[in-house]
Amino acid sequence: MGLFTKDIQTMNDLFVHQLKDIYYAENRILKGLPKMIEKATDPGLKQGFETHLRETEGQIERLKQVFSMHGVSPEAVTCPAIDGILKEADEVAGEVADKQVLDAALIAAAQAVEHYEITRYGSLVAWAKQLGRNDCAAVLQKNLDEEKATDLKLTALAESKVNRAAA
Template identity: 75%
Template sequence: MGLFTRDIKTMDDLFVHQLQDVYYAEKQILKALPKMIDKATSPELKAGFKQHLTETEGQVERLERVFRMHGAEPKAVDCPAIDGIVKETNEVAGEIADKQVLDAALIASAQAVEHYEMTRYGTLVAWARQLGREDCAAVLQQTLDEERATDEKLTRLAESGVNRKAAAE
């Protein structure tokens, strides 16, 4: 089912489809984060990725709860956007020999993921409210807040040293 197919007839259908999209994305992120942890050389970046891996596991559980609250079966649909971000991350990381520059690239890739997730969760919160599902919106808002906090942490990490070290090489 593509985003704008005949299978999506109502706002409720669209909401569930978007849940399926971000569910797939979170599962792909769970697969990608261990590789990013292994590649990162900055101890702070490694620790941040490890923390986000734990958070992402909780986000998947929250999504499954929202599916059930909404009367839908947790199910993923392919998300070409996250697949593209992950593919680009792997390609760029494979091309960078300098570890300081690699850390800067990993942060940029992680922020691309965070920004994607923030748009999806922001939309889901708004749609849940529109559908009268404040209960679902509250659960999704928790994840949106975590995604924003992770993005801010990545920015601080980049600006406080990783980018400077990469530029000095």
């Protein structure tokens, strides 16, 4: 099912589809983070990825909670966008021999993922509120807040030392 197909007729349909989309994305990210942890050489970056791995596990549990609250079974729909972002990240990381430059590339890749998640969660929070599901919005807001915090931490790490070391 594509994003704008005849299967999506209502705001609720759109909300559920996007919920399934981010559920897929979070599960793919959960599988990809260990590779990023393994490749990272900066101790702060490695620790940040490990922390986000645990956060991602919690985010998946919150998504399951939202599915349940909304009366829908947890289900994923393939998300070509996150697949593309993760594929590109893997390809770039595979091409970088200098470990300090690799850390900078990993941060850039992780931020591409974070920005995708931020857009998805932002829309879901807004739509949940529009649908009168402030309970769902509150749970999704926790995921959004974590994604924004991770993005800020990655920026701080890049700007404070990783990019300088790579240059």
